[in-house]
């Protein structure tokens with residue numbers, strides 16, 4: 001038996017249990033929580049009309065993650081919210097399945113303050129399935145982002161974004177369309193939840209070639 005590997009696996013299992021227990025505590029005020037939520041660190045999650053799907057993962061490390069407000073907030077399955085992100089709803093925020101918000105992303109459905117005597121803007125925000133929002137991007141009130149979009153780091157998204165594109169900049173503009181292999185659900189991949197089908201196919205072709213030359 002490889003004892004070193006076994007030790008690492010046991011350590012990881014303990015860490016995962018700790019993260020599950022933390023999730024139970026952090027999400028105790030959440031109306032509905034799916035299976036296997038994981039929370040790393042100490043986020044503040046006190047949104048009062050919040051429902052989250054299965055495999056919800058929240059990290060709160062170098063900066064605190066905040067999920068708050070009295071608006072309707074619906075978050076799908078397999079969503080990852082990274083450290084320092086702020087998601088505040090006073091009206092309606094919908095985050096689809098398989099969405100990742102990177103570090104310090106800001107999502108809000110209200111401007112909080114009016115300008116020039118006009119009332120402040122409140123408008124629903126929607127982020128489509130499989131979308132990856134890069135670090136420090138800001139998603140402004142009223143914006144609908146399509147499916148499998150990549151929002152580049154630091155973008156300020158002021159307008160709706162169609163499916164399957166990369167947007168970048170301030171204000172965010174479409175840089176190019178994105179092409180995915182059939183069956184690909186997410187713009188973002190990781191080895192654990194969703195390995196990129198293209199990379200998996202490439203790797204298995206390499207493995208086959210290696211086996212044939214050996």
Ligand SMILES: CC(C)(COP(=O)(O)OP(=O)(O)OC[C@H]1O[C@@H](n2cnc3c(N)ncnc32)[C@H](O)[C@@H]1OP(=O)(O)O)[C@@H](O)C(=O)NCCC(=O)NCCS
Pocket residue numbers: 082101102103133134135136150151152153154155166168169175
């Ligand atoms: C978008 C990103 C993934 C790069 O994707 P890519 O397909 O390799 O894009 P490219 O580097 O080819 O850039 C395409 C164009 O978009 C521009 N661009 C890319 N990222 C940009 C950004 N963050 N802001 C502004 N413009 C950006 C490039 O300058 C380039 O413009 P050009 O065609 O005029 O030269 C990367 O820039 C990014 O933002 N990553 C996010 C990383 C992150 O947040 N990680 C957190 C992990 S949880």
